[in-house]
Amino acid sequence: xxxxxxxxxKELATGLARAIRAKADPGRAYRxxxxxxxxxxxxxxxxxxxxxxxxxxxxxxxxxxxxVLPAGRIDMAIALAERPEVILCVYGDLMRVPGSxxxxxxxxxxxxxxxxxxxxxxxAIALAExxxxxxxVFFAIGFETTTPPTAVMIRAAEKxxxxxFTVFCNHVLTPPAMRAILDSDTPIEIDGFVGPAHVSTxxxxxxxxxxxxxxxxxxVIAGFEPLDMMQAILxxxxxxxxxxxxxxxQYRRAVTGSGNRRAIQEVAEIFELRDQFEWRGLxxxxxxxxxxxxxxxxxxxxxxxxMSERVVADNPACECPAILRGLKKPVDCKLFGTAxxxxxxxxxxxxxxxxxCAAHWTxxxxxxxxxxxxx
Amino acid sequence: xxxxxxxxxxxxxxxxxxxxxxxxxxxxxxxALIEEIAVGDYVILHVGHALARIDPEEARxxxxxxxxxxxxxxxx
Ligand code: SF4
Numbered sequence: 001x002x003x004x005x006x007x008x009x010k011e012l013a014t015g016l017a018r019a020i021r022a023k024a025d026p027g028r029a030y031r032x033x034x035x036x037x038x039x040x041x042x043x044x045x046x047x048x049x050x051x052x053x054x055x056x057x058x059x060x061x062x063x064x065x066x067x068v069l070p071a072g073r074i075d076m077a078i079a080l081a082e083r084p085e086v087i088l089c090v091y092g093d094l095m096r097v098p099g100s101x102x103x104x105x106x107x108x109x110x111x112x113x114x115x116x117x118x119x120x121x122x123x124a125i126a127l128a129e130x131x132x133x134x135x136x137v138f139f140a141i142g143f144e145t146t147t148p149p150t151a152v153m154i155r156a157a158e159k160x161x162x163x164x165f166t167v168f169c170n171h172v173l174t175p176p177a178m179r180a181i182l183d184s185d186t187p188i189e190i191d192g193f194v195g196p197a198h199v200s201t202x203x204x205x206x207x208x209x210x211x212x213x214x215x216x217x218x219x220v221i222a223g224f225e226p227l228d229m230m231q232a233i234l235x236x237x238x239x240x241x242x243x244x245x246x247x248x249x250q251y252r253r254a255v256t257g258s259g260n261r262r263a264i265q266e267v268a269e270i271f272e273l274r275d276q277f278e279w280r281g282l283x284x285x286x287x288x289x290x291x292x293x294x295x296x297x298x299x300x301x302x303x304x305x306x307m308s309e310r311v312v313a314d315n316p317a318c319e320c321p322a323i324l325r326g327l328k329k330p331v332d333c334k335l336f337g338t339a340x341x342x343x344x345x346x347x348x349x350x351x352x353x354x355x356x357c358a359a360h361w362t363x364x365x366x367x368x369x370x371x372x373x374x375x
Numbered sequence: 376x377x378x379x380x381x382x383x384x385x386x387x388x389x390x391x392x393x394x395x396x397x398x399x400x401x402x403x404x405x406x407a408l409i410e411e412i413a414v415g416d417y418v419i420l421h422v423g424h425a426l427a428r429i430d431p432e433e434a435r436x437x438x439x440x441x442x443x444x445x446x447x448x449x450x451x
Contacts, residue, residue, distance in 0.1 A: 001398050003381035003417055003429050006438055015445015022448045038378055091422065120423025122405060145379065149424040152407045198379045201419055201427035224378070227441055234444065253434040254419050254427045263408045263426065354378070 003253065007225030008046075016230040017051040023237045030056045032236050033326055034194040035178060037064030037354025038224045044359035046226040056233065059188065059326035060359075062177055062282060063196060065142045065170075066093045066352035067324065070280040072310035073170055074099035077139055080168065080305055081105065081113040087131060088168075089124040090139040092117045097351045100312040121153035128157070128165040136162075137301045141170040145198040147290065148263035151270045154292075154299055166301035169291050172277060174199050175207050176288035180279075181325060182215055188326045192218035192236040194229065197251045202267075204259030208247045216245045223251040270296055278311060280348055281324035318347035323356050330360040337361065379421035381429055384414055395420060 024030060034040055040060045043049060049058060062068050074097050081088040088105075095106040095117065109115040114134075118124050121138065128136035140150045150171065157165045174196055181188070195208055200221045208219045218239035222232030232250045239245065249255055270293060277289030292300045301307065314321065318340070319333035330336050330349070340346040342358050349357035382395035384406070391407035395418065405424045406412045418425035 001381060002383070003434055006434075012438075012441050012445055015448065016441065018448040019444045041378075120404075122423055145421055145426065148408050148426065149405070149422050152405055152424060155407075198419065198421060198426065201379075231437075231441055231444070250437070253430050253437060260408060260427055262410055266408070 007227040033059040033061045035061040035063040036196040044363035060356040062324035064354040067348040067355045068279045071312040078108045089118045147171045151266040168301040171290040195219045195221040200255045219247045281321035320347035320349045330357040382420040
């Protein structure tokens with residue numbers, strides 16, 4: 001695949017690994033949080049941790065929108081889908097996310113709820129057109145990357161004057177989540193962030209400037225291919241060595257400082273901030289999520305169906321909250337690989353392939369085993 | 376969930392839609408979010424929407440830089 005395969009070149013990766021080893025000062029530790037689930041996935045899939053010296057460690061952040069969606073919002077969606085008039089459209093990742101008491105959209109579907117997996121927001125519009133006697137609801141979820149496609153869909157619904165179409169909006173924002181991590185009562189030691197790539201194709205690099213300027217944390221926006229990640233890690237090491245803290249852009253081929261103007265404008269016209277939003281693992285964060293503006297209230301499922309907010313406590317044994325904050329690793333959870341597997345996920349980190357637990361289950365545990373055999 | 380992939384625009388369609396090719400597999404997607412899209416452009420594709428254009432010049436420069444970074448340490 002052009003613009004992907006070149007950035008997976010093994011020889012170049014070996015060269016970069018050498019450069020990282022040469023630059024990393026053996027006398028100090030470097031702890032970098034990769035915010036995005038896409039990065040967590042790339043690190044696990046390409047075994048990048050094995051290419052880094054021992055004093056350079058990656059901490060998995062909360063950047064998987066499926067992983068941070070609280071059980072209460074899943075319960076709300078299930079209740080909605082169980083209404084006979086409703087067809088609920090969801091992205092496939094959401095089907096197995098656990099709600100309360102082991103429920104999920106998948107189980108609701110098995111019981112007869114009309115839940116359809118869609119690939120694109122435009123599929124949801126097509127479903128609404130084809131089912132004029134039913135209420136089609138789109139379960140919108142995702143960071144700044146996925147919000148503009150929802151905006152395009154809302155525009156299309158307006159244009160087509162669809163009266164049987166609404167959106168259950170769960171879009172969240174990355175900068176407030178980063179802020180919550182840095183300001184939390186149990187702060188973690190981070191020397192810098194690998195910043196989200198595709199989020200930044202939309203919002204640009206500028207929204208991360210406060211973390212560099214005010215918090216003294218270097219941020220390098222990085223693409224998702226293994227060479228992108230390694231270059232970003234090298235750039236972070238150089239910043240730390242030089243005592244600099246800036247926002248740098250490794251992913252210049254797709255990201256600019258100010259982002260995608262058209263997408264930003266569309267999102268601003270259609271959505272506004274919620275005062276508070278509950279995140280799985282991070283708790284309630286002010287001004288961290290979006291809802292439809294009053295001008296689009298007729299497309300808001302929460303209003304049309306008078307959906308009431310549900311807050312559900314997470315399974316106390318699940319370590320997702322600590323993992324999403326970078327305080328623990330998947331193997332620190334006693335349910336990992338026993339009660340909790342991708343087939344039977346207990347926490348959301350095991351559901352999405354970008355979740356820290358699922359990534360470690362798929363790619364990392366064999367390496368753990370080999371390491372144990374070797375020692 | 377946020378994963379997105381590069382795709383080449385091979386045909387423009389009405390209503391801000393386009394046909395893109397992903398390694399030879401073609402797909403109809405929305406290009407409503409990209410200004411002045413043209414056939415031959417590469418875009419980042421996410422949930423059926425083009426989100427950003429890939430800049431070929433920047434991609435080449437990044438690869439050159441990656442080569443230099445590795446080569447510099449090979450000599451020491
Ligand atoms: S292994 Fe399962 S239960 Fe444990 S932290 Fe991960 S998702 Fe939660």
